[in-house]
Amino acid sequence: MQKPISIAIVTPSFNQAPFIEETIRSVLDQQYPEIQYAVIDGGSTDGSKEIIESYSDQLHYYVSEPDRGHAHALNKGFSNTDCEIMAWINSDDKYTPRSLQTICQIFEQFPEVEWITGFNAYWNKDGVLTTAQRNTKNIYDYLTGNFRWIQQESTFWRRSLWQKAGGYIDENQRYMIDGELWSRFFQHAELYSVDAILSGYRIHDANRAHQHASECQLEMASIIDTMKTKLPAGINNTARLINKLKIIKKIPVINNFNFTKLIPTSHLEKHFQDINYKNIHYNNNRWKLRTLPFK
16 A cells, blocks of 8 residues: 655643643544654643643653743644654644544645645533634735634645745744744645634633734734745735725624625735635545635
């Protein structure tokens, strides 16, 4: 049989004893044959280090030592992997069963797809999956301020895209290291949403994103401002036109107009062919590509 595509997963962790074992098991229990799983602990003192060490013989790479934070831990982890597909899952989140097999199928079936994201899904603090919904996003959502949120734990990408985007996690960002990475990915490839629940974000009292929501918003605004300076003028002009048409669309008498047809796209570069969303869904026992209207 053909050797399956290789997948590198990194888990950064610091003092997450209540959750870290569920995270690790959600990766290892996939029993995916071609995986490099790295766990980077920042020198935990709450017992999570001992939990991680109990699985060390099943890990591709493991270290427990003080570091410079979340982004630095991820850079350390990814630098010790060389797989074709990459992702990270934080130490309080979890994958769903067979998610890595699903990722393998999609990337092998569609070589033109460079990064994907599954449904935005959420676990409660007890690890119960409580909600999930499709999440379509593209570069024009980012440029028009609709960046909330590409769920990091449900997002996977090819190493070739990682390298085109610089091959690093930006350690200058305090919170939105994922949003900054997506801003660079969007400059090279379209995001495909997948109609599947691949993972989920655990909601609990200590979530940094919830505790620092306003700081996250400000950081993303700055990231997108930087992103705009690196794009062709035509892309930014299209985004400005979208903003204007969104205002017009709010007028009740024309609310049902398909305003995407009013946006010229002939000037767009090859990987910015149109403004509609790219989607992968399961139909008649196979994964299929389609487009969904921009909203």
